[in-house]
Amino acid sequence: MKHLSEKIKKHEHTKMHMDNCLKFALLGKANIATQLDDGHRLCIRRHNDEVDKNRYILSKLIDCVKFCGAFELALRGHDETEASENPGIFRGLVNFASSLDAALKEHLEGATVFRGTSKTIQNELLDCMLTVVKEYIHEEVTAADYIAIQADETSDVSVQCQLALVLRYIDRYNVIQERFFEFMPIENANAENIAQALLERMSALIPPKDKTKLIAQVYDGASVMRGATGGVQRKVMDVYENAHYVHCYAHQLNLVMQQATSKIPKVSTFFSELGGFCAFFSRSPKRTSVLDDVVGSRLPRACATRWNFHSRSVNTVYEHRDDLLKCFKTIQDSGNFDAVTAREAGGFVRMLEDDTFCFFLQLFHKIMPHVDMLFQQLQKRNIDPIFIKAAISKFADSIRNIRSSIFTVQEEIPAAKRQRTLGPAEQHRIAIEVCDTIWAQTKERFAFTGHLVSSTLLHGELFSQHAKTFPSAALNATVEAYPMLNKARLKTELSLVYENPEFEKCSGAVPLYQFFMENNLQCTFSETVNLLKILITTPMTSAESERCFSTLKRIKTFLRSTMSQERLNALAMLSMEKKIVKDMPNFNNKVIDRFATQKERRAKFLYK
Template structure:
């Protein structure tokens, strides 16, 4: 029995006391602390329990006797709650243990003898008693045993071999994922002549690796090429990549998300999620994170799915780090009251909405073409050229012979709307005219073909069609140039402002030159021997051409105008520095601090004033260039607020082209595999394809996957070292 000093009345509880074990459970303690508790044994203070009981009309008092400690060595007491406990069960708490003996304690003295007998007979009590008796003995004994050391060495040698084999199989899975090749063949049996790319690749590696070759020939427990192992490896790879990306996000100051929904070839609605941030090396990263399955494409469904993922990416208390969200132009995404962006902003107040600028360009061109009936008809007629030749090899043969150039198809889903078709028809207009005349005069074609060819001849001789063809031939190069610039990944709001201004200036120049374009077109018409058809007057042609240019200009200014939170980009726009030197942009600074309250207004103003007055900073063309200048010259500690603002501007996505790239990869993966995949398998294959560079840069990627694979469940094959 322990002495009175072990009672629960001191400033520091003894490690074996009941109160100490309840406050600091035994399983959380180190091996040294556990051995100390075992050596001390159960705490057995003198418990003052007095209970009044009645039996056969007589009343008497019952109490706890310390003799019980001598009779049952496993009993422990607590004077604080005046109850007795089972010491082994309190330490190990095996499943099935009666919580009365481990949590509340036994206080019923009348039935104490019966309770003790019943508890001693339970399996849980016996198991816990054996565990306490063997604690610290097995490890010491086995470590001293030579046979044990030999067994450990052999085990580790087998682990080395198994990990080498699994690493080679992982390499094969990575290769197939990187090049979007199907992991499974139609017939993977040993006798199959075409077992699939994955099995063929494994066999190729085995022919170069004797260890893998022997394993494939002799393995009975674990071969590593089954569908189950493939799925488990893909799951482990996805987990490793996601953990790495989340670690990068954890170290980033700010985060932006890009999301869009699409439907795969199985008509399943998918939401793609891309994360944008600046990593610890000060590089801008856009990481594909996952495809999220959706039941439908409503705002509530999409917002719920997004918020669920964001809660795991940004822990509670870090909501302010999400500074931007980018989607496409659909009303369900951009709605000001019930759209996805509004629902996300209600939770993440700094997550300002950014419309994809490349989508904006598409909307502008659609507005300029589809909303003007005469222009809409022109593009419908233009689309007929490619359709005419695509229906017949015989027609295409004449096209190749006369024009020596194929006609590109037009598609409203292309962001550079009909550009190639306009340029090709304009540049080869005379050749196409001869081609259609050849078809009409050859006598080798059926009447419908001859009739359609005649329609195209009249179209190419139509003065209105030729005028609009010349107009859009001037407009489209600027659209193409803007589209290509908007697709760059490392662009920022400062860079966007400059290229949009150049685009609008070009459109204004074309608008001003419409009269000269009309005169130039009329001159070329008079030189043609064929009489031209005209349905519109010169004034009407110029009016429509002016309307097209005005529509593009007005929508460009409206759709590309900075929203409130993007006014901050003007603070760091290099060509405005001279103007800011004369008059500081106080209103833009107020708006910036209101949008991003984490910035220190007074210090930011001081830093910006110095930047505006220093000529060396005026050469910086964009936010990314200026940010790199600060980092390369170790000025981030001096210009703390400016660097924070630059991080915000750079993290804010100006395009969702990355999401669209994910969509095309999704379609390629589904097409190549041609089978039904689980969502985890789809996510893993997409990740392997789109983040192949990241996989190469992760140190010990294969070892991380093997560790995850080995601990996923109990495996008969050995992958963990002793």
């Protein structure tokens, strides 16, 4: 007891005393974290189990939407109630899938919060799928060295103008890709609106520092898109200086003729009437049999998705005009055909006897062969600036000769039963306008031919010739068209390519490019590889917008009035880029994550 005070002070500094003080202070107070730990883990486990179930169900619904989109099937039906016998393909496909999947069937029968088959969910899933694919394409575009855009405008059944946009580039696997990107609605299809829509979209895809990546622009079908001073291509080049305008060589005839007809109503009417001939016979084997018996020659069938201005149509009707008259009169007077057929045949008889129709038939019969000849000449591999200039000059002389012989054309029109809907002076004026328009538009389209000349540098068939005489003129034209290339280094590399027989075996730009990449020669032949990338990216022989045009027509057929712009874009993307949707890893999970974060949802789709 004598040393108690001293011992207490000493004990207060010991670890045991401090631990006991702590326990005494917490005596009667529960450890909440310890108590809640088991409950918290159980709650998370239940939440994640529910998320697993919801994500599985939503993945099956996404698969059903992907199936409908890939095969261009209408999602909705007229009556989507449970008792409906025709609920639509999407609902029918979901019901069929539920018969094979017990979990999906249980969900559809017992779901109260989230069922997943409503129109709203369909639209939201389509929107999320579209966003995921566009982000994938955007990543590829960002990684690409060069890009070309292809655009085509058309109108849907509600006369709403749609601009189909396609991007062409070499992807990360060194494969050339032409990706459909979207349909853009245009209120008024003039140069200003179309250029503004394209520039807005390109500014989002290509950063300002990478403006030189856009090296080509292709437009097919829209007359306002061309124009050296005020057309879309000029407005785009003002922003992207390397975006050379390249017309579609595969549809060169269509473009020139369409430009001529788009501004001249009488000529547009003529081609519309001309297309009626093959349409009349294509709808009935009975009519075709009469055509075979009387004429002995089939009319070339018009393409369902393009304006048909093939020279065969003009030539066939012109050369067999008398036989066609006899054929239509036979159908009209035989009494073996229904009233509608007889009435249409009578209309064609009056058309073939019409002075104006015969005048334009004769005029275009003279023009068509020259346009076809120019097209064939510019498809040759061995061309140079001098050859192109000579071919265009020869075409110009031919058009001028036709223009000066308009009165001669008038005199050759069959005189029988002339019905003068247009006087000679008006016919003469329109014919001159047609010739002037064709020549002006042809000259404008071939203003840039640098890509054609550049392609001759890397034709394997010409390597032996180039090894003897280096194509300096073609090299100068190439560097002038694409100033990002180093002329001196490119000349050195090409000289080595021409002398090495290994490169001669590669027929075409794509095989040659693949040879460089597979053998890791892209650093050694850097400028040649850059030139190959430019040539491969530039659409020289086909316009991918043709494919988009036909797909747009098919999609619009089954969703005419109930489809919003977002549904149109998403369904078109699922149809045209089905390979991306199929090959993209974790596509369904990416769509579900975007779907879950799009807005606050009662159903749980995100893990804790």
